Amino acid sequence: MEIGEVKAIIEGLLFASGDEGINIKQISKIIEIQESTAIHIIEELKYDYEHSNRGMMIMQSHDIFHLTTKPEHSNYFKKLLDIPKQTRMSQAALETLAIIAYRQPITKTEMEEIRGVNSDRAVQTLLARSLIEELGRKDAVGKPILFGTSKDFLTYFGLTSLEELPALPDTANTEEMTQEADLFFERFGDEFELSGNQEVE
Incomplete structure (x- = not known):
């Protein structure tokens, strides 16, 4: 499996895991890759989100990773809920x-x-x-x-x-x-x- 495809799958897993998030062991087991590889790709994804004009970011809480919206856009999300x-x-x-x-x-x-x-x-x-x-x-x-x-x-x-x-x-x-x-x-x-x-x- 090419690294680009693995990266896309991990991004999809982050999205699909929702509020519960996902950890490195789970990612490694699901895709059948080394944990070190999963960590490396997560770091690449974090860099991609941080250094591009995108509305999402990867947040880490202890050993759990979440795909979430950027806090600086929170006012727009509140307006959406008020519609x-x-x-x-x-x-x-x-x-x-x-x-x-x-x-x-x-x-x-x-x-x-x-x-x-x-x-x-x-x-x-x-x-x-x-x-x-x-x-x-x-x-x-x-x-x-x-x-x-x-x-x-x-x-x-x-x-x-x-x-x-x-x-x-x-x-x-x-x-x-x-x-x-x-x-x-x-x-x-x-x-x-x-x-x-x-x-x-």
């Missing part, structure tokens, strides 16, 4: 919200294991709408972020506590999300019929 939403949430976002509501606290990786697909955009949408929030970090490799529903979630759906969520059947399979999603949509689906026809994740 009124004229769309309704996608099926992916609704499914993710149902999983979080019933399985919290839960990491993004655990959501993806249940859904079988990447949940980055869905989680970002729910965070932007203040329906979920970070609850801390799980005591596991990489210290992944734990997510749960917010007070705004309860207010939005007219709930006083999570105990008022529709009860799951006794036969609910903990490895599947279809039952909680169906129950959630049946009870609250109309709440998401916001103005506009376009769906967003």
Whole structure:
């Protein structure tokens, strides 16, 4: 495998790992390269981001690497979040919200294991709408972020506590999300019929 391709794969892994990030050992194992090579390429990527007019940067926290936006652009991101939403949430976002509501606290990786697909955009949408929030970090490799529903979630759906969520059947399979999603949509689906026809994740 050429070094350029390895570099591109590592950049993709940094993006795909989202808020949880990724460490050198994980990169080395996934791509099957030496850890020293992974470190060298990470340093090259950091240099590329720091010395080019790009909106992203690589941040290191202990042994975990994250691909994140530059802090000097934060005002623009705040403006983006302040733009009124004229769309309704996608099926992916609704499914993710149902999983979080019933399985919290839960990491993004655990959501993806249940859904079988990447949940980055869905989680970002729910965070932007203040329906979920970070609850801390799980005591596991990489210290992944734990997510749960917010007070705004309860207010939005007219709930006083999570105990008022529709009860799951006794036969609910903990490895599947279809039952909680169906129950959630049946009870609250109309709440998401916001103005506009376009769906967003």
